Amino acid sequence: VILVVNKLDLIEKEQVLPIISHYTDKYPFVGVVPISAKEETNLDALIEEVEKYLPEGPQYYPEDMVTDQPERLIVAELVREKALQLTRDEVPHAIAVDVDEMKARDNGDTYIRATIYVERDSQKGILIGAKGSMLKEIGRLARADIEMLLGTRVFLDLWVKVKKDWRDRDSVLRGFGFGNEQ
Known part of the structure; x- marks a missing residue:
């Protein structure tokens, strides 16, 4: 499980570490990613972290095909x-x-x-x-x-x-x- 701390745009940077520490002391997260969805801050890091843990799935249709829907x-x-x-x-x-x-x-x-x-x-x-x-x-x-x-x-x-x-x-x-x- 990955801990995502959102709304960085609304809190002071000094407040982020105690929030992260509070939750990481209680749960064994594999990663922590502070973000601001509103300001699109650190979203690439979130995607990278999530991709580390997603299994490779089967290819359901050819690479040049965007969708299987009509x-x-x-x-x-x-x-x-x-x-x-x-x-x-x-x-x-x-x-x-x-x-x-x-x-x-x-x-x-x-x-x-x-x-x-x-x-x-x-x-x-x-x-x-x-x-x-x-x-x-x-x-x-x-x-x-x-x-x-x-x-x-x-x-x-x-x-x-x-x-x-x-x-x-x-x-x-x-x-x-x-x-x-x-």
Whole structure:
């Protein structure tokens, strides 16, 4: 077990040693790493320390393959992630994304049409925002990540639709990829 002492940005350096000493006297830690996650201080040392104790695992797919998930699923998750980040307090987890169409254009760009589903009309209004401002921002942020993933320019066409109580219906959950695979 590795002891990680966080929030170095909030305490004086003289206070760190007594904290470390208090815990190392009680437990046999294999390493101690003081960090500040907020200021990203000493995170490389933490990763190095953790890597020392992680066993080498099997290679599940070829080295040049970034993921074993279909691109459509990743695109949907990137759009969902941005929507949740931008509306986290207003639309808590009541968002699902379905990629309706994804195709390469003759000029090398990729066209993606995706629908963001919510449960209520009020959530739809929040996701669209005043004059479409929220939906544009979701699209802008998601497009940047999708372009990095695909390595092409992306035209992202986003739509918002209401699907009443979709989280309570198993068939809808499975359709969005949230169900048990059996």
